[in-house]
Amino acid sequence: MTTTVPLPEWLRGDFSNLRNSSGQLITIYDPLNTIPDGSGGIIRQPFPGNRIPEDRIDPVARRVREFFPAPNATPINQFTQVNNYTATGKAASDDDRFD
Numbered sequence: 001m002t003t004t005v006p007l008p009e010w011l012r013g014d015f016s017n018l019r020n021s022s023g024q025l026i027t028i029y030d031p032l033n034t035i036p037d038g039s040g041g042i043i044r045q046p047f048p049g050n051r052i053p054e055d056r057i058d059p060v061a062r063r064v065r066e067f068f069p070a071p072n073a074t075p076i077n078q079f080t081q082v083n084n085y086t087a088t089g090k091a092a093s094d095d096d097r098f099d
């Protein structure tokens with residue numbers, strides 16, 4: 001099985017290296033920090049350094065992040081980290097299958 005898992009820094013809220021497939025930085029905006037633009041809209045403010053402060057990470061998310069394994073494979077795209085985890089072996093399945 002090959003899949004994608006978040007990088008350790010992403011799990012800590014550090015998205016300073018989050019990029020699209022072309023290598024362009026993806027900005028993380030603070031949903032609680034917006035200002036009116038004067039024409040009825042709003043301007044979103046990014047998190048400084050593209051880092052979400054630890055105290056802004058939901059307590060449930062803090063607990064869930066410990067269950068993600070660390071990346072262990074070379075991703076197919078160095079920017080997006082797609083397919084950066086590989087696992088082998090048998091896994092129990094309770095799916096009903098009809099072949």
